[in-house]
Amino acid sequence: MQNILLAAGLGTRSGGEKLLLPYKGQALVAHAAQQSLKAGLFTIVVTGFRNEEVELALKEMACPNLVLVHNDNYTQGQGSSTLVGAKALRENEDFFISLADMPLIEAEHYHLLAKKFSSSDALRPIYQGQIGHPVLLRANFKALILAQPIPFTMQGLLQEFHVELCVVDDEAFVRDIDTIHAYAELLIHPRP
Structure with a gap:
């Protein structure tokens, strides 16, 4: 399988x-990429x-299974980054969309979702009523994403399809780091 890891946003609520x-000894984005590769x-x-800094943070893990692509239009939202990532996807292979924050x-979280993926168009984790990430999509979504006008959202696109919700008991699927406060909480209390 494969994974589009979105790491293009402005991160305005954390001062970028x-x-x-x-x-865990590396930049958040490097940790996210490392787990995907693992x-x-x-x-x-x-x-x-800040693409140059992000690329530098990922430099040590360069390998054939890691591809970096740049979204020149990242200010147009996640949809634009998803589209850029979709261009680099391999053909006829299901894929995740995940968030670097x-x-x-x-790695185990990706494996859990992959095992639960059955006959639906897409699979999303749900934790205590909150829908999370990563999202797992059938291979045919590559063409659908590439056909979208910018701006668009994956949430809007997915409304037309059967999205299976996988009930999970791990807040990892919904816990993101949008603010410096959330980051401080992560360091103090990594798990509830």
Whole structure:
């Protein structure tokens, strides 16, 4: 399988810092990419804001399964980054879309969702009523994403399809780091 890892946003609520903050000895974005690779996923990291710093944070893990692509239009939202990432997807292969600011997502979380993926068009985790990430999509979504006008949202696109919800008991699927306060909480209380 493969994974579009979105790492292009402005991160305005964290002062643009969040993806470069240290976590477990590396930048948050590097931790996210490392876990995706550890899960055995062909990983496409979409950069945007502060792309040179993000690329530098990922330099040590360069390998054939890690591809970096840049979204020049990252200010147009996640949809634009998803589209750029979709261009680099391999053909006829299901894929995840994940967010680089969710540090509790590890290889095992990808494996759990992959095992639960059955006959639906897409699969999303749901934790205590909150829908989370990563999202797992059938291979045919590549063409659908590439056909979308910018701006668009995956949430809007998915409304037309059967999305199975996978009930999970791990807040990793919904815990993101949008603010410096959330980052401080992560360091003090990594798990509830």
